[in-house]
Amino acid sequence: MTKNENKKILEIDGIKLSSVYSGMYNKKRLDLSIMEINQNAVVTGVFTKNKAKSDTINISQKNLKITNPKYIIVNSGNANAGTGANGYKDIMNYINDFSKKTNCPKNKILVFSTGVIGERIKVTNIKNSILKLLSNLKSDSWINFSKSILTTDTKKKLISKKVKIMDQNINITGVTKGSGMINPNMATMLSFVATDIKIKKMSLSKILKRLTDISYNMISVDGETSTNDASLLIATGSNQIDYEKLSLRDKDLFYKSLEEVYIYLAKEIIMDGEGATKFVTINIKNSSSVKESKNIAMSIANSPLVKTALFAEDPNWGRILSAIGNAETKFKDLSKIKISLGKFLVFKNNEIYKNYSEKKCKKYLKNKNIEINIDCSNGKHCSTAWTTDLSYEYIKINADYRT
Amino acid sequence: MTKNENKKILEIDGIKLSSVYSGMYNKKRLDLSIMEINQNAVVTGVFTKNKAKSDTINISQKNLKITNPKYIIVNSGNANAGTGANGYKDIMNYINDFSKKTNCPKNKILVFSTGVIGERIKVTNIKNSILKLLSNLKSDSWINFSKSILTTDTKKKLISKKVKIMDQNINITGVTKGSGMINPNMATMLSFVATDIKIKKMSLSKILKRLTDISYNMISVDGETSTNDASLLIATGSNQIDYEKLSLRDKDLFYKSLEEVYIYLAKEIIMDGEGATKFVTINIKNSSSVKESKNIAMSIANSPLVKTALFAEDPNWGRILSAIGNAETKFKDLSKIKISLGKFLVFKNNEIYKNYSEKKCKKYLKNKNIEINIDCSNGKHCSTAWTTDLSYEYIKINADYRT
Numbered sequence: 001m002t003k004n005e006n007k008k009i010l011e012i013d014g015i016k017l018s019s020v021y022s023g024m025y026n027k028k029r030l031d032l033s034i035m036e037i038n039q040n041a042v043v044t045g046v047f048t049k050n051k052a053k054s055d056t057i058n059i060s061q062k063n064l065k066i067t068n069p070k071y072i073i074v075n076s077g078n079a080n081a082g083t084g085a086n087g088y089k090d091i092m093n094y095i096n097d098f099s100k101k102t103n104c105p106k107n108k109i110l111v112f113s114t115g116v117i118g119e120r121i122k123v124t125n126i127k128n129s130i131l132k133l134l135s136n137l138k139s140d141s142w143i144n145f146s147k148s149i150l151t152t153d154t155k156k157k158l159i160s161k162k163v164k165i166m167d168q169n170i171n172i173t174g175v176t177k178g179s180g181m182i183n184p185n186m187a188t189m190l191s192f193v194a195t196d197i198k199i200k201k202m203s204l205s206k207i208l209k210r211l212t213d214i215s216y217n218m219i220s221v222d223g224e225t226s227t228n229d230a231s232l233l234i235a236t237g238s239n240q241i242d243y244e245k246l247s248l249r250d251k252d253l254f255y256k257s258l259e260e261v262y263i264y265l266a267k268e269i270i271m272d273g274e275g276a277t278k279f280v281t282i283n284i285k286n287s288s289s290v291k292e293s294k295n296i297a298m299s300i301a302n303s304p305l306v307k308t309a310l311f312a313e314d315p316n317w318g319r320i321l322s323a324i325g326n327a328e329t330k331f332k333d334l335s336k337i338k339i340s341l342g343k344f345l346v347f348k349n350n351e352i353y354k355n356y357s358e359k360k361c362k363k364y365l366k367n368k369n370i371e372i373n374i375d376c377s378n379g380k381h382c383s384t385a386w387t388t389d390l391s392y393e394y395i396k397i398n399a400d401y402r403t
Numbered sequence: 404m405t406k407n408e409n410k411k412i413l414e415i416d417g418i419k420l421s422s423v424y425s426g427m428y429n430k431k432r433l434d435l436s437i438m439e440i441n442q443n444a445v446v447t448g449v450f451t452k453n454k455a456k457s458d459t460i461n462i463s464q465k466n467l468k469i470t471n472p473k474y475i476i477v478n479s480g481n482a483n484a485g486t487g488a489n490g491y492k493d494i495m496n497y498i499n500d501f502s503k504k505t506n507c508p509k510n511k512i513l514v515f516s517t518g519v520i521g522e523r524i525k526v527t528n529i530k531n532s533i534l535k536l537l538s539n540l541k542s543d544s545w546i547n548f549s550k551s552i553l554t555t556d557t558k559k560k561l562i563s564k565k566v567k568i569m570d571q572n573i574n575i576t577g578v579t580k581g582s583g584m585i586n587p588n589m590a591t592m593l594s595f596v597a598t599d600i601k602i603k604k605m606s607l608s609k610i611l612k613r614l615t616d617i618s619y620n621m622i623s624v625d626g627e628t629s630t631n632d633a634s635l636l637i638a639t640g641s642n643q644i645d646y647e648k649l650s651l652r653d654k655d656l657f658y659k660s661l662e663e664v665y666i667y668l669a670k671e672i673i674m675d676g677e678g679a680t681k682f683v684t685i686n687i688k689n690s691s692s693v694k695e696s697k698n699i700a701m702s703i704a705n706s707p708l709v710k711t712a713l714f715a716e717d718p719n720w721g722r723i724l725s726a727i728g729n730a731e732t733k734f735k736d737l738s739k740i741k742i743s744l745g746k747f748l749v750f751k752n753n754e755i756y757k758n759y760s761e762k763k764c765k766k767y768l769k770n771k772n773i774e775i776n777i778d779c780s781n782g783k784h785c786s787t788a789w790t791t792d793l794s795y796e797y798i799k800i801n802a803d804y805r806t
Contacts, residue, residue, distance in 0.1 A: 050729055304707070395711055
């Protein structure tokens with residue numbers, strides 16, 4: 001994906017957006033958005049598995065099971081999690097108001113929140129902003145939308161992609177906001193991707209599940225899942241292209257474009273780490289199963305020991321070896337495993353590679369982009385995970401978050 | 404357990420120890436020990452589940468299955484892990500030599516190593532030290548033994564305990580070395596506890612398993628398991644007391660004394676963190692099962708977000724709530740959960756406690772010893788875990804370890 005492609009954000013026929021400053025923050029910034037979705041659209045989502053989840057997630061999950069939404073309301077500045085029965089009442093309060101003002105059934109409204117946990121949300125601020133939001137719906141407001149959902153993120157994260165199938169253009173536009181290791185606490189991961197293809201909900205759900213597994217699920221770097229994580233995939237059906245009638249090759253072409261969008265957005269989250277000094281790609285190949293390759297990749301990606309060594313630019317491969325050994329895998333020993341830092345082989349035949357050069361590896365680790373490559377010599381499956389190093393800054397950001 | 408009890412280290416009839424400087428480190432310090440165990444003794448162990456485990460562990464596990472050991476050889480300064488076929492040969496080389504010099508069958512020798520991973524061990528140094536070690540075996544050498552197994556630990560960790568059963572004294576002495584979060588990398592956890600009671604191997608194994616679950620397994624703070632972790636429990640049988648013939652009450656009395664030893668040693672590991680500014684006790688009560696209570700305790704103990712907040716002395720209870728929500732539990736929501744910082748209730752009925760005082764909690768978190776108390780209101784089971792905060796020092800220690 002070139003930088004150029006990245007710059008031009010495409011409208012998605014069937015989607016309109018609107019953002020305002022509602023007063024969630026002391027500082028004046030966009031903090032509340034709505035998205036209006038046409039009635040032919042199909043919407044699917046994946047949500048946090050955290051049991052302390054915000055009622056925004058519970059309500060949205062329930063509504064999404066019943067019908068496709070017409071409106072999505074998203075705010076930053078307050079997660080509305082850990083707020084109990086009052087938090088639920090607050091949400092229903094502004095949903096009711098929104099429903100009246102739009103004449104839209106309540107179950108066709110989804111709500112998402114990100115920000116501080118445990119504090120009551122400013123319902124009045126939301127209600128006071130609804131008419132302004134509704135009067136300003138535009139299809140070219142993706143950038144403002146992407147800004148309004150940010151919390152501790154340092155930059156907006158969005159991308160568009162055009163794919164030509166049967167001589168017609170299909171547009172895809174996606175936005176996300178940071179999470180996990182990068183800007184943790186309740187720094188929820190939110191993601192909204194829209195396309196104008198026509199597709200059945202079942203097919204769309206399968207695609208989202210598959211894409212989540214290789215993108216957002218491969219970056220949850222400190223193993224923490226927020227109370228508010230949500231990822232929506234929307235297909236407006238405004239295009240003439242019917243996914244269900246496409247050839248396998250064209251289906252794959254569409255899938256690959258979406259895949260590029262999801263992986264780009266997932267990597268953007270990793271790259272936006274104030275604490276991060278390295279961008280680390282972990283490639284696992286020749287594993288006996290996809291699950292095994294993922295377990296190995298995430299065991300390395302989540303290892304504080306590997307991550308502090310990367311921060312120190314120290315080729316301490318023993319920590320990588322130990323992280324592999326801690327992963328849930330089928331193999332009994334690591335004798336077939338090969339570990340490389342970039343192109344430099346460091347471990348083979350259960351011992352340090354005979355031509356291993358500490359000097360070359362140290363030099364390699366001075367790069368900002370680091371690859372850790374693991375060859376399992378045990379099958380055909382592969383996975384890739386992305387992570388950062390673990391730096392002093394990480395501690396600082398997390399220790400300072402509320403103060 | 405008073406400080407006084409702690410000071411006096413008791414000999415265990417049937418155990419002799421000997422330690423030397425063999426040259427594993429550049430700095431002159433004790434780095435190699437042997438323990439001689441009498442022939443009536445029963446020995447049981449638990450070992451790392453890391454698949455990249457050192458062959459010292461593989462060999463010791465195999466030998467321990469066949470027979471009770473007469474000798475244990477332990478070195479610091481080199482883990483002999485990630486060293487492949489050569490690493491195995493090195494171990495067998497010094498085991499063979501030791502076997503000849505002592506006329507002890509090879510399978511009655513256990514070996515343990517801790518230190519740098521991936522480097523060949525200095526076999527000659529070990530072999531050259533054997534006669535000196537054998538000539539110096541004494542039953543009062545526990546302190547030197549405990550010093551010789553340290554790596555990045557800042558202080559020795561050992562304790563004795565005397566328990567009177569049927570008018571006879573049973574002695575227990577245990578030593579351990581650091582691990583995990585505290586002084587990570589391959590900073591293996593090694594533990595050797597000996598008592599003079601007479602007991603069947605089966606009973607001893609059950610006791611060790613049970614004690615490990617509530618002590619060492621509740622402190623593995625960064626979720627990393629080393630390649631060399633080992634914990635041995637030795638019963639020499641030199642005493643007149645036969646565990647199998649004791650009343651349930653007396654069995655329990657003995658168990659409780661051992662429990663105190665194990666929990667003391669586990670806490671010593673946590674307290675020995677150069678990076679740690681807090682000692683954190685996490686108590687889970689009224690859980691539906693022991694497993695659930697452990698999952699919750701360890702989810703909090705392993706959360707970098709909770710740990711950075713503790714470092715910042717910030718009562719950011721939302722992070723604790725989220726960590727509970729991420730634990731594998733039976734409950735569907737957290738509405739019954741109560742969270743307290745020390746005696747200060749902060750979360751109840753799914754929302755912030757009405758009398759919550761941020762000021763009081765901030766003041767409480769300035770203490771070095773912090774308690775996080777979780778009431779699940781969901782059953783009768785409980786667990787306790789111990790951890791530290793996550794500080795700048797942690798990053799420094801781990802980034803600097805090899806340099």
